Amino acid sequence: xxxxxxxxxxxxxxxxxxxxxxxxxxxxxxxxxxxxxxxxxxxxxxxxxxxxxxxxxxxxxxxxxxxxxxxxxxxxxxxxxxxxxxxxxxxxxxxxxxxxxxxxxxxxxxxxxxxxxxxxxxxxxxxxxxxxxxxxxxxxxxxxxxxxxxxxxxxxxxxxxxxxxxxxxxxxxxxxxxxxxxxxxxxxxxxxxxxxxxxxxxxxxxxxxxxxxxxxxxxxxxxxxxxxxxxxxxxxxxxxxxxxxxxxxxxxxxxxxxxxxxxxxxxxxxxxxxxxxxxxxxxxxxxxxxxxxxxxxxxxxx
Amino acid sequence: xxxxxxxxxxxxxxxxxxxxxxxxxxxxxxxxxxxxxxxxxxxxxxxxxxxxxxxxxxxxxxxxxxxxxxxxxxxxxxxxxxxxxxxxxxxxxxxxxxxxxxxxxxxxxxxxxxxxxxxxxxxxxxxxxxxxxxxxxxxxxxxxxxxxxxxxxxxxxxxxxxxxxxxxxxxxxxxxxxxxxxxxxxxxxxxxxxxxxxxxxxxxxxxxxxxxxxxxxxxxxxxxxxxxxxxxxxxxxxxxxxxxxxxxxxxxxxxxxxxxxxxxxxxxxxxxxxxxxxxxxxxxxxxxxxxxxxxxxxxxxxxxxxxxxxxxxxxxxxxxxxxxxxxxxxx
Numbered sequence: 310x311x312x313x314x315x316x317x318x319x320x321x322x323x324x325x326x327x328x329x330x331x332x333x334x335x336x337x338x339x340x341x342x343x344x345x346x347x348x349x350x351x352x353x354x355x356x357x358x359x360x361x362x363x364x365x366x367x368x369x370x371x372x373x374x375x376x377x378x379x380x381x382x383x384x385x386x387x388x389x390x391x392x393x394x395x396x397x398x399x400x401x402x403x404x405x406x407x408x409x410x411x412x413x414x415x416x417x418x419x420x421x422x423x424x425x426x427x428x429x430x431x432x433x434x435x436x437x438x439x440x441x442x443x444x445x446x447x448x449x450x451x452x453x454x455x456x457x458x459x460x461x462x463x464x465x466x467x468x469x470x471x472x473x474x475x476x477x478x479x480x481x482x483x484x485x486x487x488x489x490x491x492x493x494x495x496x497x498x499x500x501x502x503x504x505x506x507x508x509x510x511x512x513x514x515x516x517x518x519x520x521x522x523x524x525x526x527x528x529x530x531x532x533x534x535x536x537x538x539x540x541x542x543x544x545x546x547x548x549x550x551x552x553x554x555x556x557x558x559x560x561x562x563x564x565x566x567x568x569x570x571x572x573x574x575x576x577x578x579x580x581x582x583x584x585x586x587x588x589x590x591x592x593x594x595x596x597x598x599x600x601x602x603x604x605x606x607x608x609x610x611x
Numbered sequence: 612x613x614x615x616x617x618x619x620x621x622x623x624x625x626x627x628x629x630x631x632x633x634x635x636x637x638x639x640x641x642x643x644x645x646x647x648x649x650x651x652x653x654x655x656x657x658x659x660x661x662x663x664x665x666x667x668x669x670x671x672x673x674x675x676x677x678x679x680x681x682x683x684x685x686x687x688x689x690x691x692x693x694x695x696x697x698x699x700x701x702x703x704x705x706x707x708x709x710x711x712x713x714x715x716x717x718x719x720x721x722x723x724x725x726x727x728x729x730x731x732x733x734x735x736x737x738x739x740x741x742x743x744x745x746x747x748x749x750x751x752x753x754x755x756x757x758x759x760x761x762x763x764x765x766x767x768x769x770x771x772x773x774x775x776x777x778x779x780x781x782x783x784x785x786x787x788x789x790x791x792x793x794x795x796x797x798x799x800x801x802x803x804x805x806x807x808x809x810x811x812x813x814x815x816x817x818x819x820x821x822x823x824x825x826x827x828x829x830x831x832x833x834x835x836x837x838x839x840x841x842x843x844x845x846x847x848x849x850x851x852x853x854x855x856x857x858x859x860x861x862x863x864x865x866x867x868x869x870x871x872x873x874x875x876x877x878x879x880x881x882x883x884x885x886x887x888x889x890x891x892x893x894x895x896x897x898x899x900x901x902x903x904x905x906x907x908x909x910x911x912x913x914x915x916x917x918x919x920x921x922x923x924x925x926x927x928x929x930x931x932x933x934x935x936x937x938x939x940x941x942x
Contacts, residue, residue: 511794541916542913562717
């Protein structure tokens, strides 16, 4: 596989040189193009070369996860040592990057010899299924949108991990659900409509049926956005909603016009509220209680 | 009557643009789906006025650029996108976002967004002009090829940078790359775009007769005393700067620079003295209308991205126009 990677490198370089000779491109453009091509090809060639050093090479379960939320959930169930392939955004640094859900590297995945391939989607991936069949792996697909999606996915995922020899996965799943139940049992004080934004430019909201909406409503709160999903809004929309408070999840400066929408603006850096994973189940309510405290403090002038 | 027709056409373009502006200012759909008509008062009204100012400035810059480029390149499919300027600006913003993520600081927004956009746009333009210079003059064919190549490289760079961004930072960049009318435009970026649009439209109008000559072959233009080289260089740079200012303000906007000149040409004819201001007006109207449509149409995900609206409606309208005018677009 390493030699395949090397040939791919050489092929690109040779082709590029011939183009450059014919067109006589200036050196500045040639340097830029070479840098981009080398960056891309080196990224492409890395997966097979590193496969031999992948974590979990000696364990029974080898997991390739094409979803950051699933990767995090697997890790929280005790399977971090079994993750051998991941997306660039998964927090499993020892695993090899095998692409994304839409643009996965089938050869790199096959080279990792996974036993489980995890993905988040509403549709099947026949090519991936074929690769999985050839390596003896099984593909499991979930779609996490709301809290119930994540909760209902925990048990089957834990069973898969336990069947693969990851002891304690099922107990960890039960513990996560119990901690989640405990966290959402404490009601929030803010019962007036609150707007949750995960972007301010343009404003993009957590609408009904999303996990933040589920958590907030489960704790007795009211979401100002009744529209389903993650609607893109305008400043005018936000002001017309007239929420009692605007909560911006993420970092960055807040636009001044938010003051016209609500006198109470809260910004919270809570990565657990930006990903529908098991971490959201447990830490999400804690972050939302922090938000609730901030809203109460702002209202009381503190 | 024959001499008055282009003026009447220009008035029609202006009237259509005025209608688009009025529609954007006075009609909006609320999140519950109902249409509201009328002036909403000073606070909400200011957002609409700002949106109209942005759309008119950016649309005019794109429209004038498109008209001039189509004439200079003698190609009805030429547009600011062909120069790769838009993709260059996108790459500038993408790499600035990536650098911010790597440094652990907030991604650039507002005025700060304009700096990498302008840098990327001007870098792309510089590469294209460098590529297409032959014996001291710009070669129109190499210019198009260079624009396509530089645009492709810049787009690839944007994709690489975007894919390396952590997920929580991708939304901002993705939204910007769709094209947008900012709720509260950066005053400096808006002023720069408006000035660029006015300057380019003025220059194109003043040099209208010379642009008409440039539509002929190089030899024919030379035989009637028009030196194409310096004018082409000045106009290409002017179009590049105007497009860069547009991208810094709104992100990449598709089809307006391509469609607006065709709309104007159908009404005011092919003489550049009226075509360039007509295309600027048409561009302003098209982008304002696209922003108004975006406020009215609900397909379930909130407000549609502006770039998607211009691409879908502009693409269909362009196909219709192309079918009608393909035989004699410059006649």
